[in-house]
Amino acid sequence: MPIRVLIYEDNVPLREALSALVDDADECTLVGAYGDCLRANDQTYQHQPDVVLMDIDLPGRDGIQAVSSLHREFPAVEVLMLTVFDDDDRVFRALCAGASGYLLKQTPPTQLIDAIQSVYAGGAPMSPSIARKVIQSFPSKVGQSADLDQLTSRESQVLYYLAQGMSYKLVAAELGVGIETVRTHIKRIYEKLHVHSVVEAVSKYRS
Amino acid sequence: MPIRVLIYEDNVPLREALSALVDDADECTLVGAYGDCLRANDQTYQHQPDVVLMDIDLPGRDGIQAVSSLHREFPAVEVLMLTVFDDDDRVFRALCAGASGYLLKQTPPTQLIDAIQSVYAGGAPMSPSIARKVIQSFPSKVGQSADLDQLTSRESQVLYYLAQGMSYKLVAAELGVGIETVRTHIKRIYEKLHVHSVVEAVSKYRS
DNA sequence: ATGGGTATCCCATAAAAGGGGGATATTGGC
DNA sequence: GCCAATATCCCCCTTTTATGGGATACCCAT
Numbered sequence: 001m002p003i004r005v006l007i008y009e010d011n012v013p014l015r016e017a018l019s020a021l022v023d024d025a026d027e028c029t030l031v032g033a034y035g036d037c038l039r040a041n042d043q044t045y046q047h048q049p050d051v052v053l054m055d056i057d058l059p060g061r062d063g064i065q066a067v068s069s070l071h072r073e074f075p076a077v078e079v080l081m082l083t084v085f086d087d088d089d090r091v092f093r094a095l096c097a098g099a100s101g102y103l104l105k106q107t108p109p110t111q112l113i114d115a116i117q118s119v120y121a122g123g124a125p126m127s128p129s130i131a132r133k134v135i136q137s138f139p140s141k142v143g144q145s146a147d148l149d150q151l152t153s154r155e156s157q158v159l160y161y162l163a164q165g166m167s168y169k170l171v172a173a174e175l176g177v178g179i180e181t182v183r184t185h186i187k188r189i190y191e192k193l194h195v196h197s198v199v200e201a202v203s204k205y206r207s
Numbered sequence: 208m209p210i211r212v213l214i215y216e217d218n219v220p221l222r223e224a225l226s227a228l229v230d231d232a233d234e235c236t237l238v239g240a241y242g243d244c245l246r247a248n249d250q251t252y253q254h255q256p257d258v259v260l261m262d263i264d265l266p267g268r269d270g271i272q273a274v275s276s277l278h279r280e281f282p283a284v285e286v287l288m289l290t291v292f293d294d295d296d297r298v299f300r301a302l303c304a305g306a307s308g309y310l311l312k313q314t315p316p317t318q319l320i321d322a323i324q325s326v327y328a329g330g331a332p333m334s335p336s337i338a339r340k341v342i343q344s345f346p347s348k349v350g351q352s353a354d355l356d357q358l359t360s361r362e363s364q365v366l367y368y369l370a371q372g373m374s375y376k377l378v379a380a381e382l383g384v385g386i387e388t389v390r391t392h393i394k395r396i397y398e399k400l401h402v403h404s405v406v407e408a409v410s411k412y413r414s
Numbered sequence: 415a416t417g418g419g420t421a422t423c424c425c426a427t428a429a430a431a432g433g434g435g436g437a438t439a440t441t442g443g444c
Numbered sequence: 445g446c447c448a449a450t451a452t453c454c455c456c457c458t459t460t461t462a463t464g465g466g467a468t469a470c471c472c473a474t
Contacts, residue, residue, distance in 0.1 A: 092345065095342055095345045096345050099342075100339070100342065101342075118335055121335065122335065122336065122339060123335025123336070123338055123339060124333075124335065124338035124339040124341070124342045125335075125338070126331075126338065126342075128325055128328065128329065128330025128331065128332075129329065129330070131330055131331035131332070131333065131338070132307070132329055132330055132331040134331070134341060134342070135302055135306075135307060135308075135331045135341070138299070138302045138303050148275070149272055149275060149276050151272070152269075152450085152451060152452085153268070153269030153271070153272065153451095154451070154452070155451090156269065156271070156272065156300070157296070160296060160300060162406060163406070163410065164410060165402065165404060165406045165407030165409075165410040166406075167404065167429075167430090168429075168430075169429090177452085177453070177454090178453075178454060178455090180453080180454050180455060180456095181452070181453050181454065183430085183431085183454095184452075184453070184454080185451095185452080185453095186430090186431090187431085187432085188451090190431085190432095195372065196431075196432090197372060197374065197430080197431080197461090198405075198406050198430080199369060199370070199372045199373075199405050199406055199409060200372030201372075202372075202406060202409065202410075203370065203371060203372040203409075204372075206413060245442090266440085266441080267440090267441070267442085359418085359419060359420085360419095361419075361420065362419095374460095374461070374462090375461070375462070376461085384420085384421065384422085385421075385422060385423085386422095387421080387422050387423060387424090388420075388421050388422060390462085390463085391420080391421075391422080392420085392421095393462090393463090394463085394464080394465095395419090397463085397464095403463075403464095404429090404462080404463080405462080
């Protein structure tokens with residue numbers, strides 16, 4: 001059963017090229033292609049796509065807004081952003097809106113088909129530069145104290161769970177050990193980080 | 208100029224297979240392969256790799272710790288996690304520690320070489336399921352700032368000091384009020400953020 | 415004058431911290 | 445191979461801190 005693909009792209013030549021590309025691929029079927037996303041929810045209901053290719057810079061309505069509302073109404077539909085923009089703002093807003101992938105338009109045709117299959121299979125295809133941006137958005141601990149390196153892996157694990165807001169009990173349950181063991185780890189953590197409370201330790205952990 | 212690759216993997220057959228794979232590829236040169244990461248920084252200085260392949264479950268010292276200290280000392284070196292673990296905890300801790308990619312060990316050999324080249328070229332190769340986890344971590348991060356806006360300025364102030372690791376006493380002293388007042392503020396904070404402990408509140412505060 | 419923000423106090427229990435003690439296993443260095 | 449160091453695990457006790465539930469009062473603005 002081919003993957004049902006719906007396309008939103010306002011540039012006519014590009015839209016037709018994409019349509020042809022998708023329709024020619026054995027693995028995909030084109031179920032629709034539009035130049036704006038004003039009625040994206042209706043059209044999605046009508047065409048029942050598995051994957052939506054969405055441009056960002058569409059006339060009338062932002063593609064990101066469309067993703068947001070599509071994702072709410074059709075959580076099973078995977079949305080792949082396909083755009084020329086690679087600025088952090090748009091990338092992160094799209095991902096927060098529920099996009100499952102983010103490709104730049106420079107992506108070669110064959111990789112586009114691969115990406116459609118990948119996102120349909122539960123992956124999250126991203127152009128390399130986008131992936132790097134996404135990874136770098138994680139809190140980087142570059143300037144932190146070397147104290148944290150002194151922690152054993154078990155101690156780091158304990159501290160991680162504490163930082164999530166877990167109590168001693170929960171951490172013990174999570175690790176499958178006794179609460180006294182967790183306490184021992186925490187004592188060592190306090191010694192190594194030179195602190196006297198969970199909050200202080202977490203504060204250093206997230207410095 | 209081939210990419211200089213350094214490998215950390217405790218499983219001997221796998222380490223040798225990886226070594227052979229990397230060394231046989233025209234694009235890469237193997238500069239070292241070790242079964243533990245105890246002296247990863249020394250070895251990295253010695254071998255001057257471009258890319259480090261790092262297992263997570265290494266004897267003696269957690270691979271994530273090694274990444275953290277490698278990334279601080281050699282920011283130009285790209286670290287690629289290569290592991291069997293795909294639980295959120297390890298993935299996010301590895302990425303926060305500065306890993307530039309995260310591959311599961313089920314990755315086919317050819318894709319591994321691709322990934323090494325990709326990470327060297329500024330990309331962030333991830334196994335599809337990992338990429339999906341990473342992307343799905345976004346909405347939760349960004350979408351929950353509304354609660355924080357409900358706090359009064361005094362409550363925000365209290366939460367700020369708590370986040371620095373201060374105890375009730377210290378916060379009270381800092382604000383020049385009684386402990387019971389601080390407690391009242393904290394009770395309100397808990398109600399508004401829907402949490403039941405300082406650490407949870409701070410966790411939301413720093414979301 | 416009603417309601418929100420700030421401030422203070424009381425009572426109770428729960429959780430965390432600080433101080434001991436000990437057991438086992440792994441490992442790094444000799 | 446052996447020893448010392450470390451990590452991991454468990455238990456005791458006491459004190460401190462934190463949480464949850466009340467109540468009261470003042471100021472200030474709508």
